[in-house]
Amino acid sequence: MGTDCQLGPSPPTDFRFSDEQFVASSVDLDGRLIALIADAVTPAAVDRPYRARAVVVGPSDVTIDVELEPLDAEYPMIDALGDGFVVADARNRWKSDGSLAWLPAYDGVGWMDCYALNVGEELTWGCLYHEFPLVTVDRKGVRGIRGTSVRGARGLLVSGPLVAFLGEYDDYRHDRRRTAPSRQVTVSIGWSDDGDDVLVERKVPLTMPDGSEPPGQPRQVVCRDDRAFVRFDDAREWFVVQL
Template sequence: MPAERPETRLVPYARLPRTYRDRHIVHSSVDAFGRAHWLLTEQPPENLDTDPYDALVVTVGEGACHETYLHAVLPWRPRVEALPDGGFVLAAPRADTSDGQQVQVFDALGRTTGTFRVGDGIEHLLADRAGDLWLGYFDEGVYGDALSAPGLRRWSITGEPLWSYSPVPGAGQIDDCYTLNVAGRTAWACPYACFPLIEVDEGQVVRVRQNPVRGANGLSVLGERAVFFSGYGDDRDRLVDCRLTETSVEPVAESRLVRPDGGRLGRRRVVSRGSRIHVQVKPFTEWFVFDLA
């Protein structure tokens, strides 16, 4: 990594209370309202691949901690996402073509309200403030499953397909949805292979910007600015600050994103929400944030 690249430090955001550290973290996320969630089990995730199991979601936000017990969970090693009504969605990233229980929806009391299938190869699962689910898919799903083939889709919480991407001028087929940012009812995606910045609003692509930044999997957007996080090889911890025009992304400055103490990030999870890039590093008990605002 270039020595002259300055550092940008993440800021502490939310932490799993020590009370729950004896449980196993299956997944963690940050929702559309800024709350952090941890999906926890008593048994290691690899031991939960046959029968339904119980799980606990611990929510941290606005200075408070809340528990939701989920009963008879079906998806194996699922991603967790919170809904506006206090419920949750669990989704297995990989799905057999006949598996109708890939996605499981729970109400605020932890009871199942429905199951459905959304396609193999889930890379991103983000619910918006209305409760719709935005899914970005990686290449094995795009090229192996008809439901995943568009690369980017929006679903209702009952499993109804609401919108799917199709190629538009300036952006071709999505091979792999590297980056997805959802804020309000707007989504931004930056897919492989040419990495155009695609803006979707109210169910249609409203703008495509040509983008020279390659391989980012985190994105912060605010007005006429965007910051891309990560890349290939030595650019894995790179931040690229950019100016947005009507048709293009224009890099202005680069830095290296580090932990609050200045340490390297290592293995991480990333959630992009509007102006914020949320980053979680191993052992995944704490969320940090970079905020363009």
Template sequence: MTPDRLTPYARLPHAYRHRDVLHSTVDAFGRAHWLIAIAEERHGRPRADPYDAVVVTVEDGRGHETHLSALRPRFPLLDALPDGGFVVADARRRAREEQVQVFDALGRPSWSFAVGDAVEHLLADETGDLWVAHFDEGVCGNDELSHPGLRRWSSTGEPQWRYGPVPGAREIIDCYALNVAERAAWACPYTDFPLLEIRGDRVVRVRHNPVAGARGLAVHGDRVVFFGGYGDERDRIADCRLTDTAVEVVAEGRLARPDGAALGRRRVVSRGARLYVQAEPVQEWTVLDLAAPDLA
């Protein structure tokens, strides 16, 4: 069955709902996180540089805090690491700064490094490796770290893998959608939007994909669902079947909030069979799970 509504997944505890959320995500283990600045803010961004923040984590309906100190990112992207620590990156890199900060499970700064300008996606996998995808201002800019469009780094900043053109797929200009699960990644880059399947240190399969402009995808067996698109297709859901060489559209519809309302502005995180969506106000995560019994 092609889904048309998301399912409630995790909510920010009521005590924090008056605070400005700098970023939010769902990690590789299904835990939801909200990054909230402690210092006085203006227009949703911290005044002080560096600034302190708290990560509010919700797991199985229960919430807890981790305080982070001396953050520097102006446009922060957050994810969690397997050891209980966190990584916070600035989406934009100034000059030669090390814009990624790693914190231990107690919130103490551990180290920092650079991954390049114009970060579109920052996703840590179950081992703690970081998958970093870039949008066009980085790929086509002056920061060489961004030029591959998609890279994998260790959590200590060591380069592990970088994308390069392969038969059936050209250079990445902008990595629109990225799904990371276990030791595999799926990417859907501009301009032709091929579906790249990456395992280990290589692209193992390139599939022709007729779905343009998707910002999220969920993969389960031989099924893939794309979410998003251009213009009126912003809320489109494309339910597809995978062959060895192509993506075949089976059905299309529109994805809505759990109550049926339109989504509006949203964040999207793609993790294996799950597509997590957070619409404004950014207090709740919802999910589309292809592995759920009613969708499998």
């Protein structure tokens, strides 16, 4: 990353779904697009249950296209689960087997609100409200807690000792003279050695593939190890940045 942090397009939406209504989408570790397609743009505003289907789009082909039983999720989300997918209501939590009511163990960490989450291949990292420590978790529980100087983050990228936080509080503040939402998205880049606190060394702006400012604040950020997949208003169009 140089004087800015430039997004690249990823992953492409298969042309067969270009006119479909994506009500939820995500990106997995392999860069595949996982999408929930339904007749309504906002399930919260329609009668439920409603018809929907799940698709998983790889780099060269559609690997899954499944018609689902009628859904009752008011705020649906979709993600990868092994070789398949899981669909759940955003107001709930779920276990790795798809069942509801998963909650992290306390382990000395107050999981009041996880502002940024990175689910990697081997480890998971979180940036938690309100002191925003960087917490490392594996299958056995919390494995590390490191202090940071950031105040808010939408995304979190990790590559060895390098750490980057995408977005901060100042990006969302509107002063009284502002007539439109802020388009500034800041990336704070730092490092942490041997479990020490994260030292932020520099801040750079996030830019679009053509070098322009983002169209607004990200609507969704999905972080996988050293990559962050970012989308704005269109659930069919994702961008990626790598640490």
